[in-house]
Amino acid sequence: MNRETTPRQKEPAANPRRHPRHQRRAAQHESAHSDAHPEPPPPPDLPLVPRSAPTLISTDAELHDLIAHLRTLDWFVFDSEFIGEASYHPRLCLIQVATPDRIALIDTLAELDSTPFWRLVAEASIEKVVHAGAQDVEPAFRYANAPPANIFDTQIAAGFAGMAFPASLSKLIQHALGVKLAKSFTFTDWSHRPLTRVQLRYAADDVRYLPALRAFLVERLESSGHAAWARAESEALCDASLHLFDAERDYLKVRGAGGLEPRGLAVLKALFGWRDRSARDADLPPRSFLRDEVLVDLARRPPKSVADLSRVKGLPRPVEAEHGEQIVALARKALEGPYPPALATPGDEPPDDRFRIDALWSLVETACFGRGIDPAVVGSRQDAASLFRALRDGNADHHRLMTGWRGEAVGRLVREVLAGRVQLRLGGGGESGLLFSAAATAP
Known part of the structure; x- marks a missing residue:
């Protein structure tokens, strides 16, 4: 910016x-x-x-x-x-x-x-x-x-x-x-x-x-x-x-980026930074200069020549005429590598992991509801998925759900449940919902 x-x-x-x-x-x-x-x-x-x-x-x-x-x-x-x-x-x-x-x-x-x-x-x-x-x-x-x-x-x-x-x-x-x-x-x-x-x-x-x-x-x-x-x-x-604009981070926010392979992500990152610079020069919003779906199409099927751009649906002809050679050059350079890592999506999760991630997110939601906090303020299932991977790899200490106020609101409870010191139970009688209580200790 x-x-x-x-x-x-x-x-x-x-x-x-x-x-x-x-x-x-x-x-x-x-x-x-x-x-x-x-x-x-x-x-x-x-x-x-x-x-x-x-x-x-x-x-x-x-x-x-x-x-x-x-x-x-x-x-x-x-x-x-x-x-x-x-x-x-x-x-x-x-x-x-x-x-x-x-x-x-x-x-x-x-x-x-x-x-x-x-x-x-x-x-x-x-x-x-x-x-x-x-x-x-x-x-x-x-x-x-x-x-x-x-x-x-x-x-x-x-x-x-x-x-x-x-x-x-x-x-x-x-x-x-x-x-x-x-x-x-x-x-x-x-x-x-x-x-x-x-x-x-x-x-x-x-x-x-x-x-x-x-x-x-x-x-x-x-x-x-x-x-x-x-x-x-x-x-x-x-x-x-x-x-502040950060091409290294923000290209993943492009609609449709999640469906790209690593080589396509490399092209997307290169074209994403170019789009922002070009839009700034033209004094236009980046998505008005070139729509996200066009960027993703170019990343999925990188053009090898300017002639290839004619088949790209939605690519404005003035942009093709003025920037076509640069688009092709950026795509060619990006394909030389290195490639960004593949993005994890729910569809890629093994069934056992998906169950554990859903359970982890349910734990976060339950902790939020118990405190009168909307879970959407704390995070999303995607955050729970990344926390699951961090816990599995032993590097969860700095995860956003485990630090700052989020760590106080839900992170400590997550650790206690995973350590077996706190258990969930279904409320009965005058109680309602999922409740937390100290885990029973062996005699």
Whole structure:
């Protein structure tokens, strides 16, 4: 990822390849500008829910005053609206900020420099509250050239507070506060100016209830003893590796990579890095520049000549014409080796191993349910499979399920069960579900 400071946004590339979201965004934009659209009801009178109309911030002086106010607080909430399908970096259009008594909307397309706000996001002295905030905190790297700090994510926190993970903001607000949010305009054209009253209201509502939701979740987390774990997982959003492009790691996220043999994975890795560089140069999202399924097709059947590219379904002809020779050269070089190791998939597991992995994952799930934590916050069956292999090979000490808060929540119990010191039993009478108890000792 580009780490330079970019206080002014570059205009998106001309005539980007059409993305499926364009049509959805256009429809929502038309609805938001319709005079027939109903006026949302007034906000309810609830503690920590600001009822005032939002203040639009469109100058550096106004932003300076807002930041000065935020610096007097222990925490504030924020969200952002952006358009991600038209440029390499999402085009930031609006930042919504809320405290228990006010809402401000920062117009990042106005004549202001939003860098001071992102510097505040990078300061550890003030807590920033977000919901599903990975994309919301990422601009701190580009604008402030620093990682975000002291982040509290309500979606993550809910998973530790006896609620589902991942849950939408509307579902959490309805569950916690009894408020049903109106239809969202996530895909409206946030770059169009002026913003309509409907857009402004819905933008404000995205942060209006977060102060009250934070209070609800903090109380639950403290009563359950999970506050430190929830904050640790929220802080993981500040890890640079989550946001920085890494071809050595990220090529495995390509849809369809799991079906490739090692030689195909080698080609995929080479073309994956090339796609990102080319998309950056063209200022397009990588998947708009070249779809994942095309990359996988090229990796599965590497072209030996430019002429071979004509049979590749979905390969844009301008890309073939401009980059064809480079694609062939990269594939040829990758086939020389070395090859990445083959990927383990559930279909490759011997039946006995599959049973043991399922049992291990069931153990993790049971431990989570017993603590009131959604297992999806902890990991997945794929994590259980990798833990099984690590345990078998004797190198599980540093596995993600055995370290940090995950080690405290489930890792210790896994070790105790595997060592025979704790056993599972089926609850009976007034008990329910699978229960853990000390294993019986021999007389």
